[in-house]
Amino acid sequence: MSFEIEKIAGLARLHLKPEEAAKLKNDLEAILGYVKKLETLDTQNVSPTSHVLEIENVFRPDQVNPSQVRDEVLKHAPGREGNFFKVPKVVDK
Amino acid sequence: MNYEPVIGLEVHVQLLTQSKLFCGCSTKFGEEPNKNTCPVCLGWPGSLPVLNEEALKLALKVGLALNCEISGRLKFDRKNYFYPDLPKAYQISQYDNPVNGKGWLEIEYKPNKAVILSPDAEASKMENPEAQGDSQKVQDDKKMITKKIGITRAHLEEDAGKLLHEGIAAASLVDYNRAGTPLLEIVSEPDLRSPEEAYAYLTSLKAILQYLEVSDCNMEEGSLRCDANVSIRKAGESKFGTKAEIKNMNSFKAVQKAIQYEIKRQTDLLESHERVIQETRLWNETKGQTFTMRSKEEAHDYRYFPEPDLVPFSISKETVEGIRKDLPELPVQRVDRFIKNYSLSDYDALVLVQDKQLANYFETAVAEKANPKLASNWIQSELLALVNSNKHTVETLPKFFPATYLAELLGLIENQTISGKIAKDVVAISYESGKSPGTVVKEKSLEQVTDTKLLESAADKIIAAHPKSVADFKAGKRQALGFLVGQLMKETQGKANPKLANEILVRKLS
Numbered sequence A: 001m002s003f004e005i006e007k008i009a010g011l012a013r014l015h016l017k018p019e020e021a022a023k024l025k026n027d028l029e030a031i032l033g034y035v036k037k038l039e040t041l042d043t044q045n046v047s048p049t050s051h052v053l054e055i056e057n058v059f060r061p062d063q064v065n066p067s068q069v070r071d072e073v074l075k076h077a078p079g080r081e082g083n084f085f086k087v088p089k090v091v092d093k
Numbered sequence B: 001m002n003y004e005p006v007i008g009l010e011v012h013v014q015l016l017t018q019s020k021l022f023c024g025c026s027t028k029f030g031e032e033p034n035k036n037t038c039p040v041c042l043g044w045p046g047s048l049p050v051l052n053e054e055a056l057k058l059a060l061k062v063g064l065a066l067n068c069e070i071s072g073r074l075k076f077d078r079k080n081y082f083y084p085d086l087p088k089a090y091q092i093s094q095y096d097n098p099v100n101g102k103g104w105l106e107i108e109y110k111p112n113k114a115v116i117l118s119p120d121a122e123a124s125k126m127e128n129p130e131a132q133g134d135s136q137k138v139q140d141d142k143k144m145i146t147k148k149i150g151i152t153r154a155h156l157e158e159d160a161g162k163l164l165h166e167g168i169a170a171a172s173l174v175d176y177n178r179a180g181t182p183l184l185e186i187v188s189e190p191d192l193r194s195p196e197e198a199y200a201y202l203t204s205l206k207a208i209l210q211y212l213e214v215s216d217c218n219m220e221e222g223s224l225r226c227d228a229n230v231s232i233r234k235a236g237e238s239k240f241g242t243k244a245e246i247k248n249m250n251s252f253k254a255v256q257k258a259i260q261y262e263i264k265r266q267t268d269l270l271e272s273h274e275r276v277i278q279e280t281r282l283w284n285e286t287k288g289q290t291f292t293m294r295s296k297e298e299a300h301d302y303r304y305f306p307e308p309d310l311v312p313f314s315i316s317k318e319t320v321e322g323i324r325k326d327l328p329e330l331p332v333q334r335v336d337r338f339i340k341n342y343s344l345s346d347y348d349a350l351v352l353v354q355d356k357q358l359a360n361y362f363e364t365a366v367a368e369k370a371n372p373k374l375a376s377n378w379i380q381s382e383l384l385a386l387v388n389s390n391k392h393t394v395e396t397l398p399k400f401f402p403a404t405y406l407a408e409l410l411g412l413i414e415n416q417t418i419s420g421k422i423a424k425d426v427v428a429i430s431y432e433s434g435k436s437p438g439t440v441v442k443e444k445s446l447e448q449v450t451d452t453k454l455l456e457s458a459a460d461k462i463i464a465a466h467p468k469s470v471a472d473f474k475a476g477k478r479q480a481l482g483f484l485v486g487q488l489m490k491e492t493q494g495k496a497n498p499k500l501a502n503e504i505l506v507r508k509l510s
C-alpha cells in the first residue's frame, strides 16, 4: 500500500510532527488493510451504499427563512471589516 | 499547417429560487454583505443541509429541454478544497449521479455571422438590413448552418461566496451571501469547432434558459458564467491536443474573443515547435489576451465522496413526465412556428426568437395587424438601432415605441400615406416624443404627396431648371432620370410618392 502521508496531510491543511506522521501512517495502513480484506467479498449483486439510512427524498419548500446570525458570527470571526469577514490575502483562483 | 480548434464550454447558471439550495437564506442579489447567511451555509458544525425542492424541479426542466438522460436516481457529493470563499472547505456538488446526464442542443448560425441577441453596441453594425420589405438583405446570401452539440451533463451544486481584493492591502474580504445559491453546471462535449460556434451555443442555451424562466442569465451580476476548454490539433487528427481552461469572461462576446485569442496563441506555439501546457488562463478584457493564472496551489485533488448529510433522491417517471408536460414553448418550436405562420426566413425567425422579449414584441405587433415580414425588418433595423443608440434595452422598447405603434406605422406605409423613407423619420420622432406615428405624421404634415397636379407643377419646375439632365435622359442616359426624381423628391421635402414622381417625369420627358 503506497500513499504519502505528507500529501494527504497537506490536502487537509494539517501540520504533522514526524512522530504524529509515523503513527497516522500506521493507522491508515491498518484501515486500508481492512478495506483490502473487504474487497475480497463478492459484491456483484449488491448495489453501492451512498447513505447509511434507508430514507430518501427529504426536501424543503422554497421559502425564505432569515436567520439573522450575521452579527453574532462576525463577533467570533478572527478578522472583520465592516460586515465582511477579513482573511489573509489570497491570490485569485 | 492547418489546425482544428476543439472547444468545450462549462456554463454555471444560477437558478431562480427564492431561497438557497440547502437552507432558507434569501438568494436576493445586492444585499448588505453577509446578510443572507445562516449556520447551514456558513458551515457550522451540527447544522444540516436540506434540499430545496424547487431547485431540483428547475434543474429537471433544463435537463428535459436539453434532451438529457434522466435516470431519476441522484445523490450529492462533497468536492473538497480549501479557499476562503468556501466556508465548509467543501462544496456540495454532484459527482457520479448527476440530475441530468447526456443530452444535446442544436445550434444554428451563419458562418462569420453569429446572431446577435441582446442589442449591444455591435448589434446595429452587425445587422442593418434595409428597412423596406422588398429589398434583398445582405445576410441572406449565406446559408444557415445547423449543428447538434452534445451535453455531457447538467448537475446541481452550491455556489461559493465572493472575495474582494481590490484596494485592500494584505487582506481579502469575504461576503457569503452568494454561498449556497443553487447553480446548475451545464457541461458541453468538446463538439464546438470555432469561436462563432461557441457564441451560437451560448446564445441558444441562454434563450432556452430564458424561455424556461429558470434563470436571469445576467452575466454582469454573475447569474451566468462561462469557462472554455480550448485545444487545437492538426486537421484530420482524431486525438485531442493539450487543452487550456479559460476563465474570467464577462460577456458572450468576450468568450468568443478569448477563444479566438487562445486558438491563435496555441497555433503560434505549435508552429514554433513549442508545447501547449495544460493550465488555467485568465482572460484580460482590456488587454485582449489570456494570461497564466499564477497560483501556488497544488494540482487539484478534490477527493469527492458522497455527502453524508444528505439522503439520496429518486424521482419517479410520473414526476419527470409531469414536468415535461408543463414545459413552455421552447425557442426551437417558436422558430418553426414563426417560419410557418409568418413566412419569415430561418435567420429572421432565429434573431427574433432568441430574444424572448423581442419575439413577444413582434407577435404583439402582428396581432395588431402588422405585416409580419415588414415588422421583422423594422424591428431588426430601425427599432434595434434606436434601442442601441439610446442605450436602452429590448425590455424597455414597448415603453418608448409600443408594438401598436409599429403596427400603425406599417399601416401608414402600406396604405401609402407615407413613404418608407419618411417612415424612418417618423419612428425616430415617435420614439423620442412618445407620440403615435399617426399623430407625428399629422402634426408635421408628412403625408405623401399623391396630388398629381401638385407633382406635375413641381416636375415642370425641375425640368426647366435642369436642361442638361433632360437632354442626357433624352439621349438615352437612364441615370439622368434618377437625378431628376431625386430633385423632385427634394422639392417636396421627400414627401412625393416616389412611384408617382417617376411616372410623371417619364411621361413629361417622352
Ligand SMILES: [Zn+2]
Residues within 6 Å of the ligand: B020, B023, B024, B025, B036, B037, B038, B039, B040, B041, B042, B180
Ligand atoms: Zn443559509
